[in-house]
Amino acid sequence: MKSCCMYLLLLGLGTGLIRSPARSQVEIPAPARARHGMVASANALASQAGVEILKRGGNAVDVAVAVGLALAVTTPEAGNIGGGGFMLIRMADGNSVALDYREAAPRKATRTLYLDRAGNVIPQASTVGHLAVGVPGTVAGFARALERYGTMRWRDVVEPARKLAEKGFPVSHALALGLRSRESLLSQFPESRRIFLKNGLHYREGEIFRQPDLARTLKRLQQKGPRDFYEGATARLLVEEMERNGGLITLEDLKAYRPVEREPVRGEYRGYKIISMPPPSSGGAVLIEMLNMLEGYDLAALGHNSSKTYHLLIEVMRRGFADRAEHFGDPAFVRVPVNALTSESYARSRAQSIDMKRATPSTEVKPGRPMRDEPPQTTHYTVVDAKGNVVSNTYTLNTAYGSGVTVRGAGFLLNNEMDDFTAKPGSPNAFGLIQGEANAIAPGKRPLSSMTPTLVLKEGKLFVALGSPGGPTIINSVMQVLLNLIDHGMTLQGAVNAPRIHHQWLPDRVRHEPYGLARDVREALEAKGHRFEAEPRWMGDVEAIMIEPGTGMRLGASDPRNPDAGVRGY
Numbered sequence: 001m002k003s004c005c006m007y008l009l010l011l012g013l014g015t016g017l018i019r020s021p022a023r024s025q026v027e028i029p030a031p032a033r034a035r036h037g038m039v040a041s042a043n044a045l046a047s048q049a050g051v052e053i054l055k056r057g058g059n060a061v062d063v064a065v066a067v068g069l070a071l072a073v074t075t076p077e078a079g080n081i082g083g084g085g086f087m088l089i090r091m092a093d094g095n096s097v098a099l100d101y102r103e104a105a106p107r108k109a110t111r112t113l114y115l116d117r118a119g120n121v122i123p124q125a126s127t128v129g130h131l132a133v134g135v136p137g138t139v140a141g142f143a144r145a146l147e148r149y150g151t152m153r154w155r156d157v158v159e160p161a162r163k164l165a166e167k168g169f170p171v172s173h174a175l176a177l178g179l180r181s182r183e184s185l186l187s188q189f190p191e192s193r194r195i196f197l198k199n200g201l202h203y204r205e206g207e208i209f210r211q212p213d214l215a216r217t218l219k220r221l222q223q224k225g226p227r228d229f230y231e232g233a234t235a236r237l238l239v240e241e242m243e244r245n246g247g248l249i250t251l252e253d254l255k256a257y258r259p260v261e262r263e264p265v266r267g268e269y270r271g272y273k274i275i276s277m278p279p280p281s282s283g284g285a286v287l288i289e290m291l292n293m294l295e296g297y298d299l300a301a302l303g304h305n306s307s308k309t310y311h312l313l314i315e316v317m318r319r320g321f322a323d324r325a326e327h328f329g330d331p332a333f334v335r336v337p338v339n340a341l342t343s344e345s346y347a348r349s350r351a352q353s354i355d356m357k358r359a360t361p362s363t364e365v366k367p368g369r370p371m372r373d374e375p376p377q378t379t380h381y382t383v384v385d386a387k388g389n390v391v392s393n394t395y396t397l398n399t400a401y402g403s404g405v406t407v408r409g410a411g412f413l414l415n416n417e418m419d420d421f422t423a424k425p426g427s428p429n430a431f432g433l434i435q436g437e438a439n440a441i442a443p444g445k446r447p448l449s450s451m452t453p454t455l456v457l458k459e460g461k462l463f464v465a466l467g468s469p470g471g472p473t474i475i476n477s478v479m480q481v482l483l484n485l486i487d488h489g490m491t492l493q494g495a496v497n498a499p500r501i502h503h504q505w506l507p508d509r510v511r512h513e514p515y516g517l518a519r520d521v522r523e524a525l526e527a528k529g530h531r532f533e534a535e536p537r538w539m540g541d542v543e544a545i546m547i548e549p550g551t552g553m554r555l556g557a558s559d560p561r562n563p564d565a566g567v568r569g570y
Contacts, residue, residue: 031492031546031555034569038554039067040543041381042078042469044566045169046070049160050383051568053152060383061089061150062157064391065142067381069161069218072138073211074169075564076196076413077178077377077400078469081217081229083415084137085378085395086277088264088453089149090462092388096455097149098277098284101141101259101395102446103134103417106248111441114423121423127430128185130247132403132416134447136229136238138395141259143226145391148261155222162218165411168210171203174563179203182401191406192413213411230254237410245405256444267342269295270486273457277394279336282328283452283475290320290479292347293354299487305499305516307524308356314503314510314530315354317476318365321505323350326367329438330446336438340370359529362508377401378451378469384462384545384554392453392465394474399430420447431471434506450474456482464492466544468559473502473511477540493557496542509533541565 032038037060039050050067058066064087071079084103090096114125126132146154179186179196186192193199195211203209221228228234235254242249267274267288274291276284293316302309328336340346350368353360377400383391396415397403403416422435429435439448452474453467464485468477477500484495499516503509510525514536522532541562546555556567 036386038556038569040567047568060385060389062152066157073164078379083397098264101137126419130245134417139229165215168208185404276454281449288342293351317503380467394451468540470540
């Protein structure tokens with residue numbers, strides 16, 4: 001999960017500061033247009049690297065792997081080879097697969113790992129340092145995707161990232177500020193302080209940022225293959241880093257790690273087919289559950305972001321996240337009732353408790369009881385190629401710059417995904433999320449996520465592919481962009497730019513964005529009993545691509561909330 005993108009920190013998610021986004025929220029430009037292929041990602045340099053792969057004949061999966069590796073260089077707060085995530089792939093023939101390369105708990109992890117002798121959660125134990133690190137899955141996930149669905153050689157798709165790391169790139173204003181904002185975390189670890197803070201001298205905007213250790217790691221992965229990360233010299237560097245500093249990951253953990261191909265979750269909203277990520281991500285199922293609840297209401301008639309529409313969205317989010325807290329976990333360890341949670345009948349039963357005249361206090365909203373008689377700083381980018389193959393990928397270190405730990409001699413940061421487990425039922429994690437026993441720590445288990453890479457089809461053809469970072473706000477960001485497109489008829493860029501709100505059941509507060517909530521709308525919502533966070537904060541970084549009906553043109557939109565994001569096509 002991720003609120004880990006630096007721009008979110010700068011714009012208020014982690015610091016409390018409110019700053020205007022680099023691109024106007026008022027002037028809505030037309031989406032980018034391209035005939036042959038499109039890449040929308042959190043960094044323009046990474047998007048351009050993907051376009052170069054497209055031009056060389058690569059398909060969407062080849063491009064997705066190259067972009068993901070490039071983001072590990074250009075966007076260190078979230079792009080990674082030391083984390084994990086989820087890739088949703090739909091090939092032009094209609095075959096779809098959800099690739100789970102989420103991090104896993106080390107074999108030495110226990111359910112009380114982050115509790116003291118009194119049973120209390122130890123502050124920062126699951127978020128800072130070596131004990132917070134889960135077994136990384138990114139390299140294995142990318143290699144599996146390329147092997148099964150790509151067309152190019154591994155060494156060729158690694159090359160753009162290796163070149164960026166070796167030759168360097170100009171530091172953007174946002175990256176310079178983001179590194180400074182995380183000085184207290186990164187300075188705790190000598191390698192992180194040396195590489196990302198210049199030993200306290202700091203990078204300036206426009207300065208060239210070179211990462212020779214990371215370049216050598218990528219070169220090694222090129223020459224030795226992706227398993228070097230799990231069994232070779234790179235693996236040994238990672239394990240030595242753990243052994244020197246009390247971490248849990250062993251060579252056996254790395255050797256045992258494998259990505260998992262899963263069947264996507266599917267739903268329907270007003271005639272559009274929804275394809276999204278299954279557990280251990282909660283994103284797809286909760287998204288479909290909330291859309292099912294909304295289907296019975298005429299949102300267009302209620303008005304875009306009116307007090308009635310906002311009230312309804314908040315109530316639906318409240319119920320969806322209550323179910324998330326109770327029912328979701330790694331399906332290899334717990335039975336998650338996905339079919340029941342995403343059924344229309346269950347959504348109707350949940351929606352019956354919504355009162356359009358008053359807010360339902362979260363203390364009154366309990367998780368639903370679906371039938372269980374069924375089989376057992378994140379960044380997002382989207383790719384569509386000339387043939388219609390599409391990839392929607394979300395991956396993360398968890399919070400910005402993850403655990404703060406950089407592997408000595410290897411140049412990459414490690415995640416703090418162990419915080420996404422339930423350290424103690426009823427105790428919030430770094431995102432304020434309350435989670436249950438289904439997500440308790442266990443060796444080899446994958447933590448619950450909110451990542452929501454999503455594809456939407458209309459009459460069997462791709463309508464839009466999208467996703468976002470933002471921790472628990474991911475699900476609600478994706479949902480609101482879809483509502484903007486389907487119910488309110490917005491352009492792609494307009495749908496991405498439009499203001500968002502967020503509610504996650506607990507804490508019982510509505511998060512809203514600067515300039516996104518008119519005073520009379522807020523007053524009407526407060527009169528119903530809704531309570532708001534004290535300060536507005538920007539949410540998400542939706543990267544979306546559509547195929548224009550009739551022309552077949554690829555339309556791309558990057559989120560103005562991220563000043564470094566870029567959509568590129570040809």
